[in-house]
Amino acid sequence: MAEHFSDRLVRAIRAKKSVVCVGLDPRLDKIPESIRSAARAVFPNDILAAAARAIFEFNKGLIDAVADLVPVVKPQIAFYEMFGAHGVQAFADTLKYAKSKGLLTIADAKRNDIGSTAQAYAEAFLGTTEVFGEKVAAFDADSITVTPYLGWDGIKPFLDVCKKEGKGIFTLVKTSNKSSGDLQDLAVGVGGAQTHALYETVGHFVESWGADDVGDEGYSCVGAVVGATYPEQAKALRKIMPETIFLVPGFGAQGGTVEDVLPCFNEGGMGAIINSSRDVMFAYEKSEKFGPDDFAAAAREKVLEMNEQLKVVFA
């Protein structure tokens, strides 16, 4: 029996005394020239292969720099798909490398579809696919972000794999972007006092979807994405979803502060992880101390700073 995903995550948070998730959203033009030209020298006639190699080398540097400091990393697949199949291979390699360094992984892919197709996504990202009689794990992430618009039967296939393999999902509930309210804030349910926002309804769904598979540490394998940019909504959602781990984007570059993310936590600093992507990956850009070739050291310093800022949640 595989260890429950939420137990693995909670124990990693406790062991590393960190609630930070490092987002790995590479931007080729921000990768140091030394890495870019080395990659081009390896693949002089294939710029997509060279781009993918540069991305993976950059990610390896970041992962090495932060592996002992944080419980989890989150590559965003769009930034890999830009480079086609080569980019997707770099995405898979990044997940594998992070795992080899003792990190948990979130495939930030926001997948969603009807049941039979959701099953294919679940097998691809979290489980295994039968290929000519052998079971092959295409990506083998520990967890994946998903979108709830198709309802329960688009979620269930993921949960079947989660239970079997000790994996998890993070469902979009209240996202960090400006127009997240277009749909998510709509008032739902007619009849006076019973109305609430759509994101609250989705919060209730998420809590119920995970309710029958709660780990020893008190959390289910169904997490929720709740943006740091909406602290009031996070407060309401924390009450609706006591057994749900929040993945919180929007900290730092998007405007979320330490104070903004406090409502995402339960007692003792549990129940949430705070993502930072650009601020960590490209910390060298805002640094007087570090140049591009010191990107890893700059990222490490930034993560140490975040851990220090966020240690208040453990109080």
Next chain:
Amino acid sequence: MAEHFSDRLVRAIRAKKSVVCVGLDPRLDKIPESIRSAARAVFPNDILAAAARAIFEFNKGLIDAVADLVPVVKPQIAFYEMFGAHGVQAFADTLKYAKSKGLLTIADAKRNDIGSTAQAYAEAFLGTTEVFGEKVAAFDADSITVTPYLGWDGIKPFLDVCKKEGKGIFTLVKTSNKSSGDLQDLAVGVGGAQTHALYETVGHFVESWGADDVGDEGYSCVGAVVGATYPEQAKALRKIMPETIFLVPGFGAQGGTVEDVLPCFNEGGMGAIINSSRDVMFAYEKSEKFGPDDFAAAAREKVLEMNEQLKVVFA
């Protein structure tokens, strides 16, 4: 200036007298043994490469068989991602091959994210990415399916690329699956008579998102996914979105009939395309006339049958 996506689609429908979209959702275990073993012989030591080759060879057979009969094909990326980067390459190759045979393409990927990430997806699937100073199109699909849960700023980056490149999107509105109503049917908007279902609100969004970029044939580059399994809802949505092309899944295998999809059309058979995946791809399974190696002939016969059934929409 690139030709408008909706004009390209409407003209292809008219030229081929067909509203059928063939879904390309390969299942390795249903691909004829002759193709599977030939692929394994090419890649004896790499089962994922062999699987990807088998899928692409199978797809080529299908595309050759239907290219003169239908306007558009729709590969569903989950069934390729199961085979990792090799599978994603087969997905890209399938799009390219379909295009070379004069077919329009829909990348069924249901992508969604905040603005900066949505832009990465848009560049990956519809546009170009700058790679070491060169512009590279990773997938170069004519259109992509997207999910609206993040609102306008997750849609806009796609539309920027659509306008520039003559591409389109299909936004999930009312999906064909059983629990589509979990979120999509929720009553939205408080205050008596003004309430309606979430899918209707999304329909209004979709119509407005495309309103400033309507092609010569009267449709915008923002399409809508509306399931064949919900004809009443389709009727309401057709009124809400007069300038929106519907991509209609759920016909055949999922239970939708010709009668069910009629409300999706405007006058003269325009404004909707009807997808069929399994029924066409694996038509040989239900046939007494065709064996596995005749899968292409069986698919062709099935598409001819669908075209005949659906010609009523042009009346």
